[in-house]
Amino acid sequence: MPKKSDYLIDRRQFVGGVVGIVGAIMSAAVGLPLVGYLVSPALEKAEGQEWIPLGTASALEPGVPALFTFSQLRQVGWKRTKINYAVYAIADDTGHVTVFSDDCTHLSCKVHWEPERGAFICPCHDGVFDREGNVVAGPPPRPLDRFEAKVEDGQLMILVEA
Amino acid sequence: MAARVVAWLDERMGLLTIWNTVFDRKVPRVNWWFTLGSASLFLAVMQGATGIFLTVYYVPTPEDAYNSIEYIMNDVAFGWLVRGIHHWGASLMIVIVFLHMLRVFIYGAYKYPREVTWITGVVLLLATLGSGFTGYLLPWNQQSYWATVVGTSIVGTVPVVGDFLVRVLRAGDSLTFLTLSRFFGAHIWILPAILFSMIGVHLYLVIRNGISYVPRRDE
Numbered sequence: 001m002p003k004k005s006d007y008l009i010d011r012r013q014f015v016g017g018v019v020g021i022v023g024a025i026m027s028a029a030v031g032l033p034l035v036g037y038l039v040s041p042a043l044e045k046a047e048g049q050e051w052i053p054l055g056t057a058s059a060l061e062p063g064v065p066a067l068f069t070f071s072q073l074r075q076v077g078w079k080r081t082k083i084n085y086a087v088y089a090i091a092d093d094t095g096h097v098t099v100f101s102d103d104c105t106h107l108s109c110k111v112h113w114e115p116e117r118g119a120f121i122c123p124c125h126d127g128v129f130d131r132e133g134n135v136v137a138g139p140p141p142r143p144l145d146r147f148e149a150k151v152e153d154g155q156l157m158i159l160v161e162a
Numbered sequence: 163m164a165a166r167v168v169a170w171l172d173e174r175m176g177l178l179t180i181w182n183t184v185f186d187r188k189v190p191r192v193n194w195w196f197t198l199g200s201a202s203l204f205l206a207v208m209q210g211a212t213g214i215f216l217t218v219y220y221v222p223t224p225e226d227a228y229n230s231i232e233y234i235m236n237d238v239a240f241g242w243l244v245r246g247i248h249h250w251g252a253s254l255m256i257v258i259v260f261l262h263m264l265r266v267f268i269y270g271a272y273k274y275p276r277e278v279t280w281i282t283g284v285v286l287l288l289a290t291l292g293s294g295f296t297g298y299l300l301p302w303n304q305q306s307y308w309a310t311v312v313g314t315s316i317v318g319t320v321p322v323v324g325d326f327l328v329r330v331l332r333a334g335d336s337l338t339f340l341t342l343s344r345f346f347g348a349h350i351w352i353l354p355a356i357l358f359s360m361i362g363v364h365l366y367l368v369i370r371n372g373i374s375y376v377p378r379r380d381e
Contacts, residue, residue, distance in 0.1 A: 034215060
């Protein structure tokens with residue numbers, strides 16, 4: 001009969017170890033898929049782009065930003081979901097049109113045009129952009145984002161993710 | 163190192179006392195039927211965990227309920243696994259809890275001084291059945307809808323107040339979005355709160371009184 005001290009570990013330690021290892025494997029088998037479960041929607045990306053008509057370009061007054069709103073149907077989860085957007089279009093003297101996103105480049109609050117100040121103002125942290133979209137004051141790290149734009153048959157159109 | 167961390171924490175929190183009381187308590191020589199309580203606990207925790215994860219995507223409205231579950235099953239990574247465990251675990255829990263009750267009944271383990279353990283066990287059985295009943299409606303498909311129509315109608319056979327109780331359960335005369343909403347609330351908040359607090363009392367009593375031994379032939 002071998003003595004207890006002849007063994008590397010005793011029965012109790014062995015059982016404890018086996019329970020621990022089996023428990024760890026079971027936890028991992030359930031726990032790791034849960035990470036994928038939670039991040040799943042973040043892995044879906046917009047796959048294409050589409051031209052969206054904003055309105056007639058001739059209504060634009062040179063040098064004065066005009067607000068255009070549009071909505072887009074996007075597949076979100078199990079639903080085609082309406083998402084609303086607002087953009088600012090500004091024409092220069094030659095008739096070339098630039099279209100700005102109204103997302104502040106700081107933390108994505110919505111900027112609005114204030115005619116009396118001649119600037120785009122973000123109300124959240126006092127970000128100020130000029131009519132070219134350049135940062136004049138405040139925390140925004142870069143100019144306002146621009147959309148690719150074109151005028152077709154008098155219609156102003158921009159290219160957005162679909 | 164680990165021993166020193168444990169010693170540091172134990173000095174301040176008395177963890178070893180809790181550990182020894184819960185896991186190193188004396189138990190009589192028993193058989194495998196005595197593992198059904200632990201199995202019930204494991205399933206309850208499993209249902210709680212998978213249920214919490216299901217609420218991340220499930221939407222309890224007539225428009226979205228069915229589609230959100232289809233989304234979980236077909237589009238969310240491992241959604242089939244999480245809902246599969248919750249779905250099959252629910253049926254398994256009913257079976258295991260019932261067998262656990264049967265074991266206690268047949269061995270006479272509900273007798274003095276364990277009557278209160280039995281009574282909290284009855285509450286746990288009802289909370290488990292209630293969870294099964296309310297959870298069954300949540301997919302909002304034909305099967306769950308008509309099962310709930312029938313199930314709530316049975317309550318209507320109660321004398322005098324039956325009709326009123328049906329209206330309380332359904333939040334009105336018929337099954338609507340309000341029924342779905344209150345079944346969801348009961349399923350994820352009210353019943354789990356009852357279930358897990360009662361599990362706490364139940365476990366305390368099991369540890370406080372110890373488990374009963376297998377009755378001898380001459381008893």
